[in-house]
Amino acid sequence: MPVAPAQGVDSETKLTFVEFLLTSIDVQESARRAVDWLVAHATVTEAAVLVQEGVSNEMLLVAEYGVSSAAIMDFTLNRDDGSHPLIEALHSPIPVFLEGLPSHHRVPLEAKSFHALPLRSDSTEPGHGLLLVSGLGPKLDSETIWLGRTLGKQVSRLLGRQLLAETRFGQERMLLYSIINAVTDPILLTDTEGKLIIANSHAEKLFAAPEEASEGWRRAAALNNMLFSAALSTSAVGMIEMARRELLLVDPLEGSDLLFELLSSRAKDERQGTYVVSILRNVTDLARAKEEIEESYRTLRVAQAEVRDERHRLDLIIDSVADPILVTDQEGDIVLMNTPAERLFNAPRIDDEMALRRVRANGANLTSFVSNVLTRSGEQRYRGEIQLGDPLTGRPLPVEAVAGTILSEQGELMWVVTILHDLTEAIEKARLYEQLKQASVELERKVQEATAELAEQNELLRRQHIALEQASALKSQFLANMSHEFRTPLNAILGYTHMLLNNVTGQVTDPQRKSLSRIDSNARHLLALINDILDITRIEAGRMPLHATTFGLGELFDEVQSELEPIIKRSNLVVTTKVRGAVPSVRSDRQKVKQIVLNLLSNALKFTPAGSVTMTASCDAGARQVAIAVKDTGVGIPEEDQIKVFEDFRQLDSSPARGYGGTGLGLSICRRLAQILGGTIELESTPGRGSTFTLRLPAKARRR
């Protein structure tokens, strides 16, 4: 049916509207624009657009004008409701004018009459929706009809059933997105393998790194994904409907640790299978707070333990003190005591009468002491002695008590601390010390006595020594005198014998001469003995005077040789003297050196039956020492006897009828003389081959 062009509406306006519709893809938007256009270009009082919802048969109100909210409240219309005038209109090929509708058919408009224009692309198909317009009168104007057709085509084009459904799904999805994005906790939807399906923006921050993200961010995101999957898989394996666990992730921007509580639950969908919905609640701060509380609690526990330990230690310490310690309050009652104190002030057994009595006595003594302390509250320390007793044995126990007072902050006396010190030991020590002192005094006295005795004995010894020296001197003097006394008669004997032998008193007969010769030789021997004894006596008494002179050894040899000439002649021995090299003159006691050499030579002559005797003088390199050797080819001296020959009265043949004569003191005197001259006599000898006696002397005798 041809429709006259709308009055007052130019084609330009229509074109603009059609262009809009062509660009629009939204049914609702298009419907609203259409209503707007209608209101602008027609005299409508009410307008509404109903469109069939996608898959259902519900008709939805997508745009309206001038409709009261009460009218559209709870308005529903189902396509299947064929009796409803609007559904009838939907299937009508042309717009329908409805008027005076029964009240049980609800319509969105309040007007009694209105036009219902089915919205479709052509008249062959049922309408997808309705355009309801009131206020135009019974007859529709051409503009409204045009609009109805245009909107019908638009709705048909845009939606169809499918399109409308999709639009609605998308809207819901958007809504869901904005809802889950609005939640501040990260939310993730995953499949059972942990593959991400949906994540809200907070979750994305944790698990997804944008293109421009730093390396650290990307790695943090990767790590978080791994941690999350791992956490999820454990719950998936357990097939727990609702799992709650802690999950430590990394803040990709800060790099700090974030502690989450992971709540994951399974969502079962009949068509799409099973999903896992995970909600992460940030409990980092909570954890920190918890840790702090735990830490405080631990500290508290430690402090409590320390206080307990301290108390325990204190108990141990005061118990370990060997001295009894007691603390009494201002009433004088014991509030604390250590183990040693308990032994004194607590009865060991209740049935021990004696012990109980002693304990009570101890307590009474202590109380009187403490009450003394209390009355003298001005003093800090109070010291005294208490006589206690051992509760078990009754042994008296003198103690020294030292009390100190403990005052409160207000200066009020709180406690008295008393330490008891056992004086038994101290008293015993004092006693022992006294004993020791006495012993020491006694010892000192004895030492003094002993010292005095020693001094006395020393004095005695000294006197004895002096007496001995005197005796020794007297002996020497005696011997000297005696030898003088011996000599005087001997002198006469020798003299008269000599005179007789020299025929001073007349011619003597040969037998008389023989006898006189025996007298003479025996007297000479006796004289020699006396002289030798005198020499030894003088040497031993240290009274052998030395007269040092300087002399040559050659002359000395000549002198000795000439003195012994008669003997040499008788012996038939070859006697030679040698002075080897430049032997210096000797400074010594000439007479004594001569005496030694004379002795050695006469010995050599005496003990050499045949051969020779040689006297040699020599000196060492520095001419500091001279040696006079007397060498013979005589009988010799066995080695074991070589020391003996220097002893007093020694001759190797000590039989009375010895063949060699002499006093036996010669070598002994020689050795003594050599010693006082600072020299030595050495002997080398081979029995049967001869002996060599060597006198060594310093070339310059030291002053004696």
Added chain:
Amino acid sequence: MSAPVRIREQPLVLVVEDYQDAREMYAAYLQFSGFDVAEAGNGIEAIEKAIELLPDIVLMDLALPRMDGWEATRRLKNDERTRHIPIVALTGHALAGHAEGARDAGCDAFVTKPCLPDALVAEINRLLDAHRSNAESVKDPARSPRSTKKRS
């Protein structure tokens, strides 16, 4: 002052010795040997005899009663009349000090007992010879080499 010179056929020896046996033995032997002999038994007697007889030589035992030989020698050597007479000390004591004492007292020679008579005679002759030659060569005996040696 010159010493008085007595002309004698034989020199006179004054033997001073307290031990009679020894004194007479020496006297007998000296007479046998051609000397005149005078004898004295102690120091005082020795001084008297020396001053009286002015012997040619004195044989003086040192250990003497009344006055010992040292003192007697000292007195004789301090006396103008007897100073020139040589004195031979004779002692049995060989202990230290005796010889020194004798020399300090003024003895001209020293002989230790026992001394055989002929040894004594030999010593006396030696001393007399030395003394005689000194007296002849030097008028003043105080300047004789012997005296010089003694004082040095």
